[in-house]
Amino acid sequence: MNNQAHTQERRIKEIQHYYGNTLADKKDLTTNVCTVDEQPSNATKAILANVHDDVQMRFYGCGAPFPPLLEGATVLDLGCGSGRDCFVLSSLVGEQGKVIGVDATAEQVAFAQNYVEYHRKVFGHVKSNIQFLQGEIEAIDKLDLAPESVDVIVSNCVINLSMAKADVLAGMAKLLKPGGEIYFADIYSDRRLSPELKDDPLIIGECIGDALYFEDFVRLARTAGFLDPRVTAKTPKTIANPAIEAKLGGAKLYSITLRLFKMDLEDHCEDYGQVAIYKGNLPEAPDRFVLDHGHAFDTGRAVPVCRNTADMISKSRYHALFDVVGDNRRHYGLFQCDALQTDHTLSTDTGVCGSTGCGC
């Protein structure tokens, strides 16, 4: 085994110890990084109210990775932990859909498995649509999942823990169907953190030590073929532990939810004179569909869009929500963002606008 593989194996063992032994439930967390500030939709809140209290107590996520339009979809949750998000997704995909949760920690998988039957009954399914698997997200090809078999991949506060984030992204790219979506929440930093933080299993376990500088994550995503990552939510983390905060050298942490589409997108937003009209036919969003921080579509309004955005909404499962007018035959130069409707509920002070989505 080479040095890198050895270090990675040690990291996995430390994480398994942290999530399998050190933490019994969320009361044992020593910072507030693995907690959620982002509000899910009202429909998701109603489902969450039905998730068993024991499962809620072992939830360590930092966001709400529940994209719309999941009915009938196959969804994979990387680092599913005690299964809270999988149980919510089980209801969102319905009985015809499928949810697969993967986690490296045996105790977490066993815990989640114990609540499958409870949630099957609560959601009124004849047969459970959830499968929990023990496995490492850097090696999802070792699990028995067919290439291009997954519609949506979600993850909640996990990828920061991986020493091989490029492998995680490459594995996701293989498993996703063309037009599929990765929709995930994770912790990022506004600068590169000191490498010494990676040697502290507590700081790693609390989702801080290997959190990437956001711009570096965008670079990794682009290298894996996800050329235009879009931010859907961003909240600052306060840490709530002065001793750990002091080790960050002034760096700020954020929980950011991103969506990445598996399709041929460009590295810049180009103008082909296209407009998109949201039909208002998503029940939980009758007046406005928010694709990301730079793209909110009022029902019935024709909004100029770059080719990447046009492709995201017409070549993914969102295609039934939009009329897209125009094609790719005539180019008008780099897309100008002034005509876009920004979702002002999302802050844009991380510099993420410079690196993602329409250069806006």
Ligand SMILES: C[S@@+](CC[C@H](N)C(=O)[O-])C[C@H]1O[C@@H](n2cnc3c(N)ncnc32)[C@H](O)[C@@H]1O
């Ligand atoms: C912060 S917790 C989040 C768990 C879950 N997503 C939730 O929201 O409750 C991180 C989880 O990721 C799992 N994990 C960390 N690194 C992993 C890896 N390389 N492969 C698979 N699972 C991993 C841990 O075992 C733990 O359950």
